Amino acid sequence: MAGQPHEQSGANRPFIDIALDSFSEHPEHDQLREMLGGYSPNGQIVMISFLMYAREDGVLDKAVEVLERTHETHWKFQHPEMRGDPDMTIANASHLTSMMSEAGVQWPRPQNPPTT
Numbered sequence: 056m057a058g059q060p061h062e063q064s065g066a067n068r069p070f071i072d073i074a075l076d077s078f079s080e081h082p083e084h085d086q087l088r089e090m091l092g093g094y095s096p097n098g099q100i101v102m103i104s105f106l107m108y109a110r111e112d113g114v115l116d117k118a119v120e121v122l123e124r125t126h127e128t129h130w131k132f133q134h135p136e137m138r139g140d141p142d143m144t145i146a147n148a149s150h151l152t153s154m155m156s157e158a159g160v161q162w163p164r165p166q167n168p169p170t171t
Contacts, residue, residue, distance in 0.1 A: 070096070074103040078110075083119050090126055091139075098130075098139020101151065108160045118158040125154055 071092050078084050091102055102122065109118030129150050130138050141148040155162045 071099050071103075074099070078106065081115070081119070083123075086123075087119065090123070093135050094130070094139040095136050095143075097142065098137075101141060102139050105151070105154065105158075105160065108155075108162070108164065109158055112160055114159040118154075118160060121154050121158045125150055 069092070071088060071094075075084060075088050075091070078087065081087070087106075091099055094102060105122065106115065106118055109115045129146070133139075133147075137143040137147070139147070141151045152162070154160075
C-alpha cells in the first residue's frame, strides 16, 4: 500500500540489521546500526561477535563505549572494504584485542566441554 513502510523479508535485509535485532532494546541500537553498516562484511561479523560476547560477559555497555571510541580513533579512517576486519592489518587485530581487554570481554572464549 502506498505511503506505508515496506518491511523487508529476512532474506532481503542487510546482515547488520538482522544481527543487531537482538540489541534492539539497547539505547545505542540505531547508532550501532549506522556505524557498523559502514564496516566490511568481515568487520561487521567481528564487531557483532564482540558485542554478543560482551553481552554474555555482562559488559555490553562498556563494550559499546569502547567500540564507539575505537571507531572514532581508528576504524572510521579506513576504507569500508577493510574497516573492522582483523585479518586485513596487524593494527586491526591489535585494536580488536585491545577492545576486548578494555571492555572486559573474555578472549579466547572458553571451550564447551565435549558431551559424552
